[in-house]
Amino acid sequence: MNFCQSQRKMADRSMINDFDTIVIGAGIQGSYTAYHLSKNKKALLIDQFALPHSRGSSHGQTRIIRKSYNKACYTEMMTECYQLWKQLEAEANAELFRQTGLLVLGTEEDPEFQSMKSTLVVNKIPMESLTSEELSRRFPAVNLPKEVSAVLDKTAGTLYADRALKTIQDLFRRLGGTIRDGEQVVDIQPGSLVTVTTTTGIYRAKSLVITAGPWTNKLLKLVGLQLPLKTLRIVVCYWKEKVPGTYGISKGFPCFIRISRDTNQHHFYGLPSNEYPGLIKVCYHSGSGVDPDERDVIFQQPSQDVKLVSDFLSEEFPGLDPKPSIVEYCMYTVTPDQDFILDHHPEHSNIIIGAGFSGHGFKLAPVVGKVLCELSIGKKPSYNLSPFKIQRFQNNLKSLL
Numbered sequence: 001m002n003f004c005q006s007q008r009k010m011a012d013r014s015m016i017n018d019f020d021t022i023v024i025g026a027g028i029q030g031s032y033t034a035y036h037l038s039k040n041k042k043a044l045l046i047d048q049f050a051l052p053h054s055r056g057s058s059h060g061q062t063r064i065i066r067k068s069y070n071k072a073c074y075t076e077m078m079t080e081c082y083q084l085w086k087q088l089e090a091e092a093n094a095e096l097f098r099q100t101g102l103l104v105l106g107t108e109e110d111p112e113f114q115s116m117k118s119t120l121v122v123n124k125i126p127m128e129s130l131t132s133e134e135l136s137r138r139f140p141a142v143n144l145p146k147e148v149s150a151v152l153d154k155t156a157g158t159l160y161a162d163r164a165l166k167t168i169q170d171l172f173r174r175l176g177g178t179i180r181d182g183e184q185v186v187d188i189q190p191g192s193l194v195t196v197t198t199t200t201g202i203y204r205a206k207s208l209v210i211t212a213g214p215w216t217n218k219l220l221k222l223v224g225l226q227l228p229l230k231t232l233r234i235v236v237c238y239w240k241e242k243v244p245g246t247y248g249i250s251k252g253f254p255c256f257i258r259i260s261r262d263t264n265q266h267h268f269y270g271l272p273s274n275e276y277p278g279l280i281k282v283c284y285h286s287g288s289g290v291d292p293d294e295r296d297v298i299f300q301q302p303s304q305d306v307k308l309v310s311d312f313l314s315e316e317f318p319g320l321d322p323k324p325s326i327v328e329y330c331m332y333t334v335t336p337d338q339d340f341i342l343d344h345h346p347e348h349s350n351i352i353i354g355a356g357f358s359g360h361g362f363k364l365a366p367v368v369g370k371v372l373c374e375l376s377i378g379k380k381p382s383y384n385l386s387p388f389k390i391q392r393f394q395n396n397l398k399s400l401l
């Protein structure tokens with residue numbers, strides 16, 4: 001008899017806590033799902049670490065929010081996301097969003113640049129197109145090659161991520177939801193009632209939502225499934241302004257995405273200086289594969305990704321010291337097509353999976369949480385979820401059943 005079996009056997013029925021839905025993972029996606037659930041249901045949110053923590057993907061002070069996407073399904077969801085973020089701000093009386101605009105920087109020939117631009121035009125989203133000369137006049141501290149143009153998504157800005165996560169968890173509790181943090185889920189028994197065993201308790205519910213970020217496949221192993229997910233260690237660097245305030249939020253400097261300068265490279269993105277005065281956050285939109293439990297192991301070699309950002313900044317953001325002042329870590333969980341997974345477990349329809357947010361999921365959490373809530377209570381989802389189905393990976397799914 002293994003640890004979980006003996007724990008279950010020992011548990012007297014009165015010790016098992018019953019809920020309508022259990023959510024595993026109190027990152028932004030699980031927390032938002034639990035919040036939506038708590039309006040009508042008895043919900044439990046479990047996390048392996050004591051909250052707040054910085055070992056997953058949702059920590060840190062800021063994230064970019066934008067409508068400029070190269071896939072219509074996300075732009076469509078963003079309309080409601082903006083409303084729900086605003087509603088959350090009002091409900092909690094907290095500032096969670098600051099409008100800064102977002103510059104998309106790329107060449108007119110680049111298909112991604114073109115499709116981000118056309119999404120803005122087609123959806124009549126307030127925007128402006130700028131040539132590299134116009135951009136230099138407006139933002140003299142940016143030095144782009146002549147062939148690069150810019151599109152300014154005026155609706156975009158910064159989300160205060162840590163504050164948003166705490167706000168949503170506080171509201172969940174206020175609505176009667178239960179959070180059990182510092183409890184790692186070690187066993188899941190599917191069935192019409194799903195039984196979840198943690199390191200300290202046993203819980204049962206009519207449905208289960210798994211939003212475990214980089215640990216998703218470790219948990220899915222317990223229910224016989226492996227998804228084609230890669231977990232990447234992202235190096236988050238802050239760069240010092242040579243003249244403080246040059247790229248400051250208070251001086252109106254926007255967020256930016258610099259579309260790949262080279263076909264072998266990924267994007268760079270940045271947010272104006274805000275959380276650490278005099279320092280701006282600029283990152284590379286990729287990283288090296290890592291086991292989530294080993295993300296913070298110190299590496300001897302300086303990261304190649306830091307060098308890529310440093311080279312980019314030396315050329316195009318000359319007002320920054322090209323040596324990072326602060327280096328932190330975060331994780332992406334990426335799918336092969338960079339689209340999310342929002343679906344039922346193929347064999348157990350009352351187990352719902354929200355995963356693979358591929359480095360762009362924070363802004364979309366209000367709608368992700370809404371549809372995961374709908375799936376878990378058997379309601380028709382408010383959005384067309386076909387781009388997010390597990391079925392699309394038919395050829396690289398590993399069923400352990």
Ligand SMILES: Cc1cc2nc3c(=O)[nH]c(=O)nc-3n(C[C@H](O)[C@H](O)[C@H](O)COP(=O)(O)OP(=O)(O)OC[C@H]3O[C@@H](n4cnc5c(N)ncnc54)[C@H](O)[C@@H]3O)c2cc1C
Nearest residue numbers: 025027028029048056057058064185213330357361362363
């Ligand atoms: C550097 C960086 C920059 C980013 N920038 C942006 C941006 O500008 N805009 C944007 O929209 N998105 C951005 N993202 C992406 C966004 O932050 C993520 O998509 C989002 O935070 C994913 O949240 P999650 O809830 O899925 O995962 P997580 O936050 O990782 O949460 C998963 C949780 O599950 C818990 N868990 C796992 N296993 C167990 C278990 N066995 N038992 C109990 N609990 C468990 C973990 O402890 C964790 O708390 C960025 C991400 C990074 C890393």
